[in-house]
Amino acid sequence: MRKLILPFLFVYTSISVSAQEDATGCKDNPRFNRMPNTVIGECSSNFDEMEISMSADIKETKEGTKTTIQYNYVLEEATAPSFFQIVKNFENAILKSGGKRIYYSREAGVATFLTKSTSKDVWVVLSDFGGTKKGNFELIILEIEGMKQDINANEMLEAINKNGSIALQINFETGKSAIKPESQTIIDQIAAMLTSEPSLKVSIEGHTDNTGIPASNKTLSENRAKSVVLALVAKGIDKTRLSSKGFGQEKPVADNGTEEGKAKNRRVEIVKM
Numbered sequence: 001m002r003k004l005i006l007p008f009l010f011v012y013t014s015i016s017v018s019a020q021e022d023a024t025g026c027k028d029n030p031r032f033n034r035m036p037n038t039v040i041g042e043c044s045s046n047f048d049e050m051e052i053s054m055s056a057d058i059k060e061t062k063e064g065t066k067t068t069i070q071y072n073y074v075l076e077e078a079t080a081p082s083f084f085q086i087v088k089n090f091e092n093a094i095l096k097s098g099g100k101r102i103y104y105s106r107e108a109g110v111a112t113f114l115t116k117s118t119s120k121d122v123w124v125v126l127s128d129f130g131g132t133k134k135g136n137f138e139l140i141i142l143e144i145e146g147m148k149q150d151i152n153a154n155e156m157l158e159a160i161n162k163n164g165s166i167a168l169q170i171n172f173e174t175g176k177s178a179i180k181p182e183s184q185t186i187i188d189q190i191a192a193m194l195t196s197e198p199s200l201k202v203s204i205e206g207h208t209d210n211t212g213i214p215a216s217n218k219t220l221s222e223n224r225a226k227s228v229v230l231a232l233v234a235k236g237i238d239k240t241r242l243s244s245k246g247f248g249q250e251k252p253v254a255d256n257g258t259e260e261g262k263a264k265n266r267r268v269e270i271v272k273m
Contacts, residue, residue, distance in 0.1 A: 020074050029067055029141055031117075032093060035086060037079075038071040038135070048263055049174070050142060052123055053103050053112050061174050062123060064144040073135025080135025083128040087111045090126060090139075099124075120144055153192035156270065160193075160202070165271040167253070169263075170228065177223035179231060187228070190270060191235035201241045203271040204228045209262035210249040222246025228268060243273070 026043035028034050049063035073080045081089075084106060091101055091113065099115025099122075109128030116122060123142040151168070159166040170187070171180040179187065194200060206221030206228075225244035233239045254261035 020072075026069065029069060029139070031122075031141065032090065032139070035071060035073075035081060035089065035135075035137075037075045038073055040069055041072040041136075042068075042070040044068045046260055046263065047169075048260075050125075050140070052125060052142070053105070053108070053110050055103055056105060056108075062142055062144060063171075063174065064120075064142050067141045067143075069139045070129070071137055071139065073133060077134045080133075082134075083109055083126075083137065086128075086135075086137050087126055090124065094124060117143065151186070151189065153189045153196060156189060156193045157197060157200075160200075160270060160272050165269050167267045167269050169266070170224075170268045172224050172227070175220070177220065177227045179227055187231045187235070190228075191232050191237055194232065194237050194241065201273040202243075203273055204232075204242060204244045205269040205271055206244075206246040206248075207251055207253075207265060207267050207269065208249050209265040210252070210256040211262065214249055218246055218248030218250070220246070221248045225268065 020039045022040040023042055026040040028040075034040075045065070045067040047064070048066040049061055050066060051059040051061050053059055087104060090111070094100070094113045094115050097115050099113055101111065101113050103110070103112040105111075111126040113124040113126075114121060115124065121144040123140075123144070125140040125142070127138040127140070129136055129138050156166055168186055168190075171183045172178060173180060194202070204225045206223075206225035208217040208221050210217075222245070225246050229239070229242045229244045232242060249256070249265070252261070252265045253267070254264035256262055256265060
């Protein structure tokens with residue numbers, strides 16, 4: 001008999017709340033029904049990295065498409081569910097989909113789950129941010145995947161000839177200089193650009209956000225720029241046409257006070273020499 005695979009569902013449906021409305025542009029993630037009597041106060045979705053609690057003492061940094069939804073309970077606090085009740089509802093849904101709970105702490109007000117969507121790992125993190133209002137919580141869903149950047153060799157060359165440089169989002173292993181497989185397409189296009197323009201010489205320049213120690217960030221950015229150079233040489237580009245530099249967090253192009261700004265600052269620039 002053919003099995004029917006359903007998305008994550010709770011065993012109840014939500015009750016309509018007419019007193020308040022969801023924040024503009026916000027909606028539930030299709031994996032989950034919302035808790036009854038809640039509205040979305042805030043939401044966001046972008047490619048980002050985050051620390052995920054694996055135990056009381058261990059956090060691991062993961063990166064991927066991060067969706068954040070903050071739910072506010074709208075009825076009297078006396079009727080609000082406990083954070084444990086919220087966690088158990090999500091846990092039941094995730095277990096039914098083949099996922100598992102990794103960590104839960106009532107004291108810290110956090111629960112971490114791991115499941116899968118097709119071939120991708122999906123991390124689900126619940127946080128109790130009720131403050132003065134019981135029943136409020138934050139849902140974060142992190143789909144592990146490399147950021148997609150669709151740009152071809154001709155577009156790169158056009159940008160470099162026009163502006164003198166182009167910023168690219170090349171993904172590396174967290175805290176390391178190894179280029180992730182999903183960024184191989186970008187490396188291929190840089191090599192194709194250089195092959196099509198034999199007289200072009202470029203400087204590969206690495207940049208980071210301001211997370212961590214400045215000296216370490218500079219060393220990391222230098223090593224990442226060198227990794228790109230080595231990858232291009234392996235593609236047949238003459239190494240005399242390439243140089244590398246690392247600036248760490250010294251040259252931000254966006255506000256490091258926001259996650260979106262940090263993502264823009266973590267970049268590799270191809271600069272015309």
